[in-house]
Amino acid sequence: MSIKKKLLLTNLIIFAVMVALSLTYSFFANALLDKFPITGPDKEEFNAISAILTDDVISDDNKAEAVEAYGYKYSIYDTKNNPVKTYGNELKNYELNIRSTTPVVETFADKVLIGVLRNGRVYVAVKVIKRDNAFYTAKNIAVVVMIAFCAIVVFLTCYYQVYTIFPPLSVLRGGLKQVAAGNYSYRLKSDKNDEIGSVIGEFEIMRRKLADLDKQKSEFDRQRGEIIAGISHDLKTPLTTIQGYTKGLMDGVANTPEKTTRYLKTIYETALTMNSLVNQLNDFSKMDIDTIEYSFMERDLVKLIQDFAAINIPIYATKGLKVITDFADEPVEADIDKDQFLRVIRNILDNSVKYKDKKEGEARIKVYSDGSNAVLEISDNGPGVSPHEIEYIFESYYRGDPSRTNPTTGSGLGLSIVKTIITAHEGTVKAVNDGGLKIIIKIPQRRKRN
Numbered sequence: 001m002s003i004k005k006k007l008l009l010t011n012l013i014i015f016a017v018m019v020a021l022s023l024t025y026s027f028f029a030n031a032l033l034d035k036f037p038i039t040g041p042d043k044e045e046f047n048a049i050s051a052i053l054t055d056d057v058i059s060d061d062n063k064a065e066a067v068e069a070y071g072y073k074y075s076i077y078d079t080k081n082n083p084v085k086t087y088g089n090e091l092k093n094y095e096l097n098i099r100s101t102t103p104v105v106e107t108f109a110d111k112v113l114i115g116v117l118r119n120g121r122v123y124v125a126v127k128v129i130k131r132d133n134a135f136y137t138a139k140n141i142a143v144v145v146m147i148a149f150c151a152i153v154v155f156l157t158c159y160y161q162v163y164t165i166f167p168p169l170s171v172l173r174g175g176l177k178q179v180a181a182g183n184y185s186y187r188l189k190s191d192k193n194d195e196i197g198s199v200i201g202e203f204e205i206m207r208r209k210l211a212d213l214d215k216q217k218s219e220f221d222r223q224r225g226e227i228i229a230g231i232s233h234d235l236k237t238p239l240t241t242i243q244g245y246t247k248g249l250m251d252g253v254a255n256t257p258e259k260t261t262r263y264l265k266t267i268y269e270t271a272l273t274m275n276s277l278v279n280q281l282n283d284f285s286k287m288d289i290d291t292i293e294y295s296f297m298e299r300d301l302v303k304l305i306q307d308f309a310a311i312n313i314p315i316y317a318t319k320g321l322k323v324i325t326d327f328a329d330e331p332v333e334a335d336i337d338k339d340q341f342l343r344v345i346r347n348i349l350d351n352s353v354k355y356k357d358k359k360e361g362e363a364r365i366k367v368y369s370d371g372s373n374a375v376l377e378i379s380d381n382g383p384g385v386s387p388h389e390i391e392y393i394f395e396s397y398y399r400g401d402p403s404r405t406n407p408t409t410g411s412g413l414g415l416s417i418v419k420t421i422i423t424a425h426e427g428t429v430k431a432v433n434d435g436g437l438k439i440i441i442k443i444p445q446r447r448k449r450n
Contacts, residue, residue, distance in 0.1 A: 011154045011157055015151065015154040018150035019147050038108075038112065041114070046114065049070060049072060053103055053115070053118075053123045054116055060074070064087040068087075070127070072126060072127045073089030073125070073126050074087045074089075074125055075087060075089055075090065075123075076121055076122070077096060079099075081096050094108065094113075096113075098115035098124070100116070100117055101116065101117050102116065103116040110128060110130075111126055111128055112126070113127075165196065168196045168200065171200070172196070175207070179206075184211035184214050186207070188200050188207075235277055238271070239274070241266065241270045242271065245266050245267050245270075249263055249264075294337040295339075296335050296336060297338070299336055300332065300333050301367050301376065301443075302328060302331055302332050302367050304336075304338065304341070304342070305325065305365060305367055305376075306327065309323065309325050312346075312349075313325075316349060316363075319353045320353065320356065320360050320361060321349065321352055321356060321360075321380075322360060323362075325366075326364060326366040327366075328368040330369075332445075334425075334443040334445050335425075336425055337421075345365070345378065348414075348418060349378065351414055351415065356380065356382045357383045358381070361380055361382055362380060363380040363381075364377075364378070364380075365377070369445065372444065372445060373427075373443060373444055375440070376441040376443075377438060377440050378439045379434060379439070380437055380438075382436045383436070384435075384437045385431065385437055393431055394431070418439075422441055422443070427442050428441070
């Protein structure tokens with residue numbers, strides 16, 4: 001059963017209950033009113049009837065005529081309430097409590113009785129009074145008005161429910177259909193401050209989030225397509241090189257030991273390039289499924305990078321990059337993942353190697369604390385990045401080499417991974433041009449982790 005039908009059924013039940021209460025009120029009001037004694041005779045009438053009843057000279061027939069002139073009926077009963085003589089008005093089912101020789105008045109719901117005890121008999125004059133029906137009529141009209149009022153209230157309630165509750169729900173239902181169909185630009189507006197307005201507001205928040213996620217997904221799919229196409233293109237060059245030099249060896253083109261050595265060296269170096277591209281594909285798959293795991297621990301960045309520099313400075317020197325370190329005098333501690341943080345440093349230095357424009361480039365690593373953050377700066381003396389590109393270099397798959405003629409320039413994942421790792425450390429990373437490219441990383445110190 002729909003909500004609309006349930007509400008209508010509920011309103012009908014309420015209406016039926018209100019009508020039943022009104023009718024019950026009418027019934028019990030009538031019953032109570034009928035049981036309420038009527039008002040007795042005035043003093044003059046009482047004295048006149050009393051005089052007739054206590055007159056021992058007047059006969060019973062004359063007494064009957066005399067009281068009838070006042071609208072009464074005359075009767076005689078014994079002390080046990082048995083009728084002795086009546087004149088058209090025998091009292092039945094009435095308990096007469098007249099035990100006095102002085103006339104008394106008894107009133108009932110529809111009768112007035114004046115009686116007196118004389119000579120062992122009870123002489124009574126009974127007057128039947130018809131109640132004024134005006135009160136009953138007014139009361140019944142009031143009941144009818146009450147039922148009509150109930151009907152109007154129920155009608156207005158139904159009208160309010162149908163025309164104020166269900167239209168916004170219909171609008172919300174239409175919005176849900178649009179979102180389900182993938183139309184995240186469909187906006188809902190509501191000027192209501194009730195629960196339905198709140199639901200529509202929450203729907204708008206959800207719609208905007210879904211729209212943002214859809215936009216991000218579209219951008220991710222676009223970037224993924226570009227990187228797959230780019231790496232496919234990059235793999236063609238080393239494959240062609242390996243094929244050419246291998247065929248030269250097979251055809252005997254390398255006919256001297258020196259030439260053979262040069263061919264083999266070229267094949268080896270090209271294979272290393274392909275290995276680098278395969279590693280980039282591996283990074284790409286990890287970025288796609290978000291499988292990077294972290295193990296955070298409070299560490300001294302100065303000691304960590306000193307150990308890194310001792311091993312890697314000679315390696316980078318063979319690649320034409322001179323690495324210089326500048327450490328703080330005191331420990332700079334932060335809660336970090338050692339392996340992933342060293343990966344950050346390698347990715348940045350590898351970028352310096354890839355994009356250096358001198359035979360021997362230079363990179364400087366600086367570590368210090370600014371009071372609340374552990375700061376790592378890695379700068380080089382390369383060409384830097386054009387101002388319009390510097391804000392994009394941390395995006396996934398972004399490359400500043402649109403021609404893609406140089407496969408060693410990579411896939412654009414290096415700095416994106418850097419940002420991903422630093423974000424996981426609850427830190428920040430930014431790039432500036434300062435005689436080359438400078439990467440500034442800040443990791444909060446004494447962070448509270450769950």
